[in-house]
Structure formats: structure tokens, C-alpha cells
Amino acid sequence: MHSEKASLGLRIAAWGGLVFLHFPILIIFMYAFNTEDAAFSFPPKGFTLKWIGVAFSRPDVLEAIKLSLQIASIATLIAMVLGTLASAALYRRDFFGKQGISLMLILPIALPGIITGIALLATFKKLGIEPGMFTIIVGHATFCVVIVYNNVIARLRRTSHSLIEASMDLGADGWQTFRYIILPNLGSALLAGGMLAFALSFDEIIVTTFTAGHERTLPLWLLNQLSRPRDVPVTNVVAMLVMIVTMLPILGAYYLTRGGESVAGSGGK
Amino acid sequence: MNTVALSQTSAGGSPLRRFSNLLYRRPNLYLSMLLVPPLLWFGAIYLGSLLTLLWQGFYTFDDFTMAVTPDLTLANFAALFQPANFDIILRTLSMAIVVSIASAIVAFPIAYYMARYTTGKTKAFFYIAVMMPMWASYIVKAYAWTLLLAKGGVAQWFVQHLGLEPLLQFVLGIPGVGGSTLSTSHLGRFMVFVYIWLPFMILPIQASLERLPPSLLHASADLGAKPRQTFMQVILPLSVPGIAAGSIFTFSLTLGDFIVPQLVGPPGYFVGSMVYAQQGAIGNMPMAAAFTLVPIVLIAIYLTIVKRLGAFDAL
Numbered sequence: 001m002h003s004e005k006a007s008l009g010l011r012i013a014a015w016g017g018l019v020f021l022h023f024p025i026l027i028i029f030m031y032a033f034n035t036e037d038a039a040f041s042f043p044p045k046g047f048t049l050k051w052i053g054v055a056f057s058r059p060d061v062l063e064a065i066k067l068s069l070q071i072a073s074i075a076t077l078i079a080m081v082l083g084t085l086a087s088a089a090l091y092r093r094d095f096f097g098k099q100g101i102s103l104m105l106i107l108p109i110a111l112p113g114i115i116t117g118i119a120l121l122a123t124f125k126k127l128g129i130e131p132g133m134f135t136i137i138v139g140h141a142t143f144c145v146v147i148v149y150n151n152v153i154a155r156l157r158r159t160s161h162s163l164i165e166a167s168m169d170l171g172a173d174g175w176q177t178f179r180y181i182i183l184p185n186l187g188s189a190l191l192a193g194g195m196l197a198f199a200l201s202f203d204e205i206i207v208t209t210f211t212a213g214h215e216r217t218l219p220l221w222l223l224n225q226l227s228r229p230r231d232v233p234v235t236n237v238v239a240m241l242v243m244i245v246t247m248l249p250i251l252g253a254y255y256l257t258r259g260g261e262s263v264a265g266s267g268g269k
Numbered sequence: 270m271n272t273v274a275l276s277q278t279s280a281g282g283s284p285l286r287r288f289s290n291l292l293y294r295r296p297n298l299y300l301s302m303l304l305v306p307p308l309l310w311f312g313a314i315y316l317g318s319l320l321t322l323l324w325q326g327f328y329t330f331d332d333f334t335m336a337v338t339p340d341l342t343l344a345n346f347a348a349l350f351q352p353a354n355f356d357i358i359l360r361t362l363s364m365a366i367v368v369s370i371a372s373a374i375v376a377f378p379i380a381y382y383m384a385r386y387t388t389g390k391t392k393a394f395f396y397i398a399v400m401m402p403m404w405a406s407y408i409v410k411a412y413a414w415t416l417l418l419a420k421g422g423v424a425q426w427f428v429q430h431l432g433l434e435p436l437l438q439f440v441l442g443i444p445g446v447g448g449s450t451l452s453t454s455h456l457g458r459f460m461v462f463v464y465i466w467l468p469f470m471i472l473p474i475q476a477s478l479e480r481l482p483p484s485l486l487h488a489s490a491d492l493g494a495k496p497r498q499t500f501m502q503v504i505l506p507l508s509v510p511g512i513a514a515g516s517i518f519t520f521s522l523t524l525g526d527f528i529v530p531q532l533v534g535p536p537g538y539f540v541g542s543m544v545y546a547q548q549g550a551i552g553n554m555p556m557a558a559a560f561t562l563v564p565i566v567l568i569a570i571y572l573t574i575v576k577r578l579g580a581f582d583a584l
Binding site: 005006010011013014017018020021022024025027028031043081082083085086088089093095101104105107108110111112113114115116118119120121122123125126138141142145168173174175177196199200203205206209210219222223226235239240242243245246247249250251254258 | 289
């Protein structure tokens with residue numbers, strides 16, 4: 001955008017900022033392969049793959065991974081359905097209460113997670129619902145909806161409505177229009193939203209702390225390890241795993257939605 | 270394949286066809302069918318829960334029997350202003366403000382460089398490089414910092430090898446900032462907060478700078494402004510909405526956090542950890558509910574302030 005070169009100070013601040021953002025993440029990767037089994041000494045003493053095997057033979061780790069995957073999958077599915085419905089309802093028409101509804105969808109991530117968490121817990125207690133996998137899913141789905149909603153509504157706004165009208169004019173019914181026109185158009189945005197929702201759910205800890213009961217998701221397992229510094233190497237390997245599972249979806253989502261401005265037939269908006 | 274499917278149903282008699290015609294003719298029916306499931310979910314589960322929680326703030330907690338009775342009282346909300354509780358609120362609030370300011374200062378050069386000096390592949394690289402740490406697991410990032418700041422850990426190694434130990438000792442000695450070690454100091458906790466929320470500040474600032482028309486900068490230069498003047502009088506004021514939008518996240522997220530204060534920094538409750546302790550160990554749900562009102566009210570006040578700065582247009 002500008003022909004002049006950035007000053008040295010600015011370049012150092014910008015690239016230094018990126019290093020700052022990534023350094024702690026690299027540290028996690030480094031310690032996961034550390035030979036030492038107790039301390040956090042730096043520089044590390046040696047390189048080993050042993051702890052990965054140890055971590056994956058631990059039943060408590062495997063249990064937590066399984067639970068987290070199940071919860072993230074179901075919560076993502078619910079969020080995809082509700083988020084798509086909400087964005088289909090809100091993207092085009094103006095009606096009374098529209099602003100309020102979009103505010104309500106954003107509220108679970110705009111307010112601190114602790115409020116959502118304790119509010120759900122208070123309600124579950126009042127209704128006599130025992131906290132467990134079901135209550136975790138309810139909490140996760142609630143704050144994942146807005147992620148899918150944001151992705152899908154952005155795509156819908158770029159998709160020309162005349163495509164849908166043309167389909168109807170040519171004799172397609174609602175289902176056919178949805179199946180052959182709307183869904184292929186939404187596909188990648190929906191997938192991107194789903195991947196991000198999955199990452200968000202897989203990593204969530206604040207709401208989960210309140211709604212988990214006796215269940216232990218992978219982030220809760222990690223937190224529990226931190227307050228009891230036993231088997232540090234296993235913790236490090238799991239930390240690396242969680243890091244990867246939450247970072248890869250953002251790459252995927254980026255590639256799925258980039259360059260979306262040039263969607264065919266995106267006249268108007 | 271499509272045309273076959275289409276011609277089969279275009280005769281017009283199928284129930285599906287009649288149904289979709291009905292929906293097309295009655296957009297309100299169509300709209301309400303779309304809206305009912307998400308509204309039910311959010312209305313019943315989310316808003317219902319929030320109201321249940323706030324309502325419980327009026328219940329009475331008996332200190333002797335440790336039981337909650339549904340006798341309505343304002344005592345819980347009044348108790349927020351007791352010195353001990355008010356201290357917690359002030360401590361959390363000041364941390365949220367300091368973290369927001371520091372994040373803006375660290376984020377600005379990154380966002381500025383991204384918006385004005387990168388194009389094509391480099392811009393994409395920066396974008397991903399900011400997005401990845403933003404989405405990377407929150408608990409693992411907090412854990413990474415406990416490793417970094419630990420005794421004999423990475424931070425200490427750097428401090429030793431750069432000969433900065435006297436400086437670190439001096440900083441840790443300042444009351445209200447320091448602590449006995451880096452990982453039990455206010456400074457350490459502050460650094461972790463700034464680190465974790467930084468990407469939430471970078472992206473809105475970058476977006477607001479990206480929208481800044483180059484013609485404005487040319488005009489400013491043509492009218493004789495030095496680059497410094499252009500920056501101070503054109504670029505910075507126009508990036509305020511972006512900074513304000515980013516600060517919504519840093520402010521709100523710090524205000525409600527209870528994991529970082531638990532892992533790094535000196536003992537002493539934050540609002541989040543107080544809520545957690547009240548409902549968990551103590552079992553005083555009414556007091557926990559009263560405490561959750563604090564971030565809600567503070568964020569509402571904050572939002573009305575930043576709205577005047579144009580934050581909502583930059584979100």
C-alpha cells in the first residue's frame with residue numbers, strides 16, 4: 001500500500017511481536033521431547049520420543065482424549081445446525097428484534113466464560129440435572145453457535161439471492177434449492193465454522209469447570225496436572241497434542257474461506 | 270442428474286413442493302421456522318440460566334448451617350462493598366485496565382506494520398502468525414508460561430545470561446508490581462495476561478488501519494505534514510475505534526479469568542476466582558451470583574464508553 005520502507009524500529013517491533021507470540025508455543029514443543037523427567041530446566045538436557053509412548057499408554061489420558069473428542073463433535077454438530085438456521089434467518093430480512101437476537105448469539109463469548117459457566121450450573125442444580133457429559137455439551141454448543149453463525153452469515157451475505165430465485169424459477173423446490181444451490185455455496189464456510197467450533201470446544205476450560213461434574217475433559221485433566229506437578233513429561237506431551245489439535249483447524253479454516261470475495265454470482269453485496 | 274430430478278417434481282403435486290411453495294408465499298412462517306430452534310436453545314438455556322443465576326443473588330446464605338434459603342435479600346450485593354470484597358474488585362479491575370493498555374501498546378506496531386508494509390504472501394503470513402496463537406489452546410498457553418517463569422526455567426536462563434539479574438531484582442522489589450519470584454509476582458501475571466489476549470488486540474487495530482484510505486495520508490503529506498505529524502494527527506486518531514474494539518476483548522477476558530490468577534502471581538482472589546471459590550468450596554451460590562454481577566456491570570459500563578469511541582463499527 002505504501003512505497004516507503006518501514007523504519008528499523010517498526011520492523012523490530014513487528015517481527016519481535018511475532019516472536020513473542022510464538023515463543024511460548026515453541027517451548028511446549030521443546031519440552032515434550034525433553035529427556036528430563038522432573039524439572040523445567042533450560043536448556044533441555046536431551047531429545048527423546050519416549051514420553052509420547054508413555055502418554056498414550058495412560059488410561060486416564062486416553063479417557064480424557066476420548067471424552068473431549070466426543071463432546072467437541074456433538075457440540076459442533078449442534079452448533080452447525082443452530083448457527084446455520086440463525087444465519088439463514090438473520091442475513092437478509094429486517095424484522096423486529098433482529099438486533100436483539102444477534103446480540104444474544106454473541107453474548108456467550110462476549111461475556112466472560114465464568115458467567116456462562118456458573119449460570120448453567122445454577123440452572124442445572126435447580127432442575128436437578130446431574131452435571132456430566134450432557135451438561136458439558138450443552139454449554140459448549142451454546143458458545144460455539146456464534147462461531148458457525150459468523151462464518152455462514154458472512155458467506156450468505158456474499159452469495160447473491162438471485163441464485164436462489166433463479167433456482168426456484170427454474171422449478172426447483174425448497175429442498176432441491178437447498179441441496180444443489182445453497183449447500184454447495186455454504187459448504188466451505190460451514191466446514192470452516194465447524195472446524196473452529198471444534199477447536200474452541202476441544203480447548204474450553206472455563207465453562208467446562210462448572211458444568212463437568214465428575215467428568216474430566218482433556219483441558220481439565222491438564223489443569224489438574226498443573227496443581228499436582230507429578231509426571232511432568234506426560235503433561236508436556238498432552239499439552240503439545242492439545243496445542244496441535246487447536247491450531248490446525250485455524251489453518252484449515254483460513255484456506256477454506258480465503259479469497260471468498262470472488263464467489264461466482266456474488267452481484268449486489 | 271439434476272435436470273432429471275427437477276423434471277420429476279416440477280409437475281407440482283408432491284407434498285414437499287407444496288410445502289416449499291407455502292414457505293415462499295409466507296416468508297414470516299419460513300422465518301419463524303428458521304428462528305424457533307436457535308431461539309428456543311438460547312432463550313431457554315442461555316437467558317434462562319442467566320436469569321436463574323441473577324435471581325439466586327437475592328437468596329439468603331446462612332453462615333452457620335451453610336444452607337441457601339429462598340428468602341430474598343440485598344445483603345449479597347451490599348457485601349460486595351465490604352473492604353475485603355471491594356479490594357478484589359479493584360485488583361481485578363486495575364489488572365484489566367493495565368493489561369488492555371499494555372496490549373494496545375504492544376499490538377499497535379505489529380498491526381501497523383501488517384496493514385501498511387505487508388502485501389500478498391507476507392500479509393497472509395502475518396495474518397496466520399497472529400491467528401494461530403490466538404486459537405491455540407488457552408490452558409496450554411497458560412501452562413507454557415508457568416514453564417517459562419519457573420525457577421531455573423527459560424526466563425531465568427535469559428536473565429542470567431544477559432546479566433539482567435540486578436534489574437530483575439529491582440523490579441521485583443517494587444511494591445504492587447513485584448513479588449518474591451517472577452512466577453509469583455504481579456509482573457509475571459500481567460505478562461501472561463498480555464501474552465494470551467494480545468492477538469485479540471492486534472486484529473481489530475489491523476482491520477481499522479487497513480480501512481484507512483491512502484488518499485488521506487497523501488493529502489496530509491501534500492499539505493506539508495511530516496511523517497510524524499501524519500502519524501499523530503491522522504493515523505492514530507483514526508485507529509482509535511480499532512484499539513477500542515480490541516480493548517473490549519482484553520478488558521472483558523481479563524475481568525472474568527480465574528485460571529491465570531490461580532497459576533501465576535501472588536495469592537489473593539480475582540473476581541473470577543472468588544466466584545469459583547464461593548460456589549465450589551464454600552457452597553455460597555448467592556454470593557457467587559452477586560459477584561458475577563460485577564463483571565457484567567463493569568463490562569456494560571465499559572461498552573458504553575468505547576461505543577462513543579466507535580468501537581462497534583470496528584468490530
